[in-house]
Amino acid sequence: MTSERRKPYPFDQIEPKWQKIWDERQSFHALNPGEKNFDSKKPKFYVLDMFPYPSGAGLHVGHPEGYTATDIIARYKRMRGFNVLHPMGWDAFGLPAEQYAIKTGQHPAITTRENVASFKAQLKRIGFSYDWQREINTTDPGYYKWTQWIFLKIYNSWFNPKTNKAEPISTFHGEDPDSVRLAYVADVAVNWCPELGTVLANEEVVDGKSEVGGFPVVRRPMRQWMLRITAYAERLINELDELDWPEGIKLLQQNWIGRSEGAEINFVVAGTGGPGYRIHVFTTRPDTLYGATYMVLAPEHSLVDRIVTEEQWPAVREYRERTARKSDLERSELSKEKTGVFTGAFAINPANEETIPIWIADYVLLGYGTGAIQAVPAHDERDLEFARKFDLPIREVVKPPGGEDPIGFVGDGVAINSPIIDGLQSREAIRKITSWLEERGLGKRAINYKLRDWLFSRQRYWGEPFPIAWENGKHRSLGENELPVVPPPLEDYKPTGTGEPPLAKAKDWVRYSDKATRELNVMPQWAGSCWYYLRFCDPQNKERFVGEEAERYWMGSSPVTRHSSLESTPGGVDLYVGGTEHAVLHLLYARFWHKVLFDLGYLSKPEPFQRLVNQGIILGEDSQKMSKSRGNIVNPDDVIGQYGADAFRCYEMFMGPLEQMKPWSMHGVEGVARFLARVWRLIMTEDQAGQWQLSAALKDAEPTKAQNKILHATIKKVTEDIESLSFNTAISQMMIFVNAFTNAETIPVSAMRTFLVLLNPFAPHISSELWEKLKSPGDITGQAWPSYDQKFLVEDEVEIVIQVNGKVRDRMMMSISASDEEVKAAVLANPKNAELIAGKTIRKLVVVPKKLVNIVVA
């Protein structure tokens, strides 16, 4: 015999069998409204996974964690009578395929096709109930045609501040529509990564290095496409309120958007007076205006050139060049020590007409606020550090409430040395000085956001080309009838190294017409994932990015979930599960696109995802992050080969709470596999010849009272636990059920059938097979979810715990119907208790009905 271990039950036969049946019957295909046999009486449920990038490395055990959770929900909801949309697809544009193409010359489309095929095979092997007829791929021209189409909608829109929403550009009546488009071109200092030969978004840069590959990143001005996501900052914050997302994720987005309320104040450059010589600063603390003893402009600020004095020019020029050369990494590394240079110019403080020096320093960022600040060293840590280093004056203008040292105090207190607002609390002082400034035209109330516009172009090959042509230095959109814009075939995918995109190499393709050339940049990987959940509703539609009726149905209101108190929820997808790594980027970008399309009237809801759940990371057996270098990666194929897909699924869920980070354990898989084998042997026994036969203990008998109790307790617990995504405890309860029936002389078939239905979402293969073996009617996936009967759960008697001063001393059985008074009397009559409380005074007697009595004595 080889070392091949005998399988505890024949999962290696039944799992492929049922997967094939589901495929052939298309058991999980969801019909759209208007299709034949569509049942409009059923409520809808849209349960979505974050679709994967099909990498060459294949699936690891982290992917199927969330996928298993959603699959359980999908199967459960179907049994509860919902029309369930549960799709899967591929986020297949992106760097790895392109890098691979550079190395091997193989077209990314080929690698992508191969990787998708192996990912799909792996997912099918786990038995997920995806509707594969709805499979989509972001690199499919039939898909990215609509990604480009949405870009055109964004390009041809502007954000009308009066209506607070996006409108077609034709409704804009200003001089230059190009200045307000939601997609625009700007020369911006971008994160240029020489190694990758491309520009990266802020979010793709970690600690001054590229997130992919860890290469150094430097700042460099380039002409780039930007999306005006900042126009939506307010709505992106406010409309989080009614979403059922983890509070932590909402907070992450709020902080990312970073709303600050304050004032914009105008300073005039001394000795000039012209309107072109005003410095606008943003501050959250206008009440400290009297404490401003100098000003700082960002080194790149446009006013610097015009105000620097003759003798300061060399120093300023030298400083600017030095900061421009700094990479992000250097800027943050050197941030401990403040640097800066005096411009030689002075400004006038509008509050007291005082003349204060103007400096430049790289601790003031061009991209935030107005790129200029009033420096109040007494009440701002950074200004204080700077003032101390360069020996600038420090003036206290806020008195701390607790009598702390006012120097460096940044909290709220009472205004001092500030004639207009002296004696006022900070909050009140802010209000007063802001109106004072407003009345005199010296400033105004203002709100600022940390959020920047979205850098939307990449100098790469493997992405969606822009549907844009250039003529005489001006951009214009291509017609919708020209979509999709397909990237040209290339022999050489390598970056040009100059910052010019690889598409420049396709000379014929680039020439759009005699006069016009094509845009050479491609879109970032986020583009395809910004709207894929919409395409799933109607993936084959050739006329529209999503059919109106399909969108209204799947992205519309579903019966109110318990997580929301609202009549109608703002989000369309009922449950979205994925990793926290997308907490800000993908989820913010998708919300932004969704809102634009909603404003333009293409969608029925203002938010894409009503309920979001983040699955926790799965660590290796050594409790370390899984990684190639640690050699602790667990491959699902190995686990399934040894224990079966059902055991794999159940273990993924049994490990612990879904949201929690937890380590993998092969022993744990074994335990769950044993549980499934026990389920099998509850119904099947092996005869002399080694054949599986129906167990002799199976009878068409009524369950005993005890059996009914545990059966109904299991129905109750499993149902409630699935609803709350507490899959681990649902499985525990099913284990308790199986333990109770193991060794039972009589196993009622009816109880087993009910149990198999409960088990089905978790372990669909074994439950399907046993359902069939029991000659049960129909297919198990078409069964109705069982409900429990309270009458089986109630007992005649309950155990009452007796405590003395909070400590358990005894327990006794009491009738369920006993009144508090009867319980008290019985407890006091109990001889053992009498002994315990002998010689003491009873101070109090606490009775918790059906549970406990606490005798408080002294």
Added chain:
RNA sequence: GCCGAUGUGGCGAAAUGGCAGACGCAACGGACUUAAAAUCCGUUGGGCUUUAAACGGCCCGUGCCGGUUCGAGUCCGGCCAUCGGCACCA
């Protein structure tokens, strides 16, 4: 530095303010077996104690310190540790 999450046996974990450790793993003991695997049954937080042995009895125990309460893993205040996010955002 700021924000957030987490902290319970040897391990993964469970517990509407009411018996801490369900369920699983590991370990140990037993049954079955020529033997092993598999399977089934049992023990298993720590300490003390009664007893010939067993049953039992008592005390301590949910990161640390304090509070509220008849009663706290759970609520409140303060700390510590680990992980994640942000980080010159004026």
